[in-house]
């Protein structure tokens with residue numbers, strides 16, 4: 024076994040026991056030094072965009088910067104925005120290799136979010152667009168500031184969960200998770216530094 028494969032097998036892994044969901048959390052897929060390096064490299068190397076969305080006829084800027092990379096032809100539409108993929112960079116392919124190995128699937132695209140500070144956020148949603156298939160597998164990698172990731176059940180208001188997505192952590196969401204649960208990253212006054220999140224996806 025190669026060194027990196029055995030390292031992956033020994034990785035700290037936490038199953039999050041939520042009804043109607045399949046969530047596995049790896050608190051330290053990357054160590055602090057690697058994470059700082061990726062944070063700096065991705066900040067520089069990614070073609071960050073400020074996208075707009077239209078809600079009730081009003082055009083608003085998304086409260087974060089985004090980018091979409093992936094295999095040719097793997098376009099993705101969400102919130103009325105169609106993103107055509109930028110070709111993989113060497114760095115993103117290296118991250119994908121680690122994430123593929125731990126997830127046991129082959130991702131073909133990644134949506135990147137840059138939260139400049141606690142004023143940036145993402146609203147409640149499920150990653151359930153038709154092109155993600157019946158049971159979407161989403162691999163969510165975080166670098167930089169720790170932000171709170173909240174989950175709520177779509178049909179039972181009492182079921183909720185919160186998780187701090189720390190730098191270097193990886194959250195795998197699969198099975199029926201996107202059918203039954205929504206997630207978001209709320210704004211916070213307690214965060215003045217940036218965070219980058221990469222959600223690896225399989226576009227069918």
Ligand SMILES: O=C(O)CCC(=O)C(=O)O
Nearest residue numbers: 134136145150208220222
């Ligand atoms: O930033 C995060 O952790 C979540 C991002 C997210 O939910 C998405 O891009 O669909």
Ligand SMILES: [Mn+2]
Nearest residue numbers: 148149150206
């Ligand atoms: Mn999402």
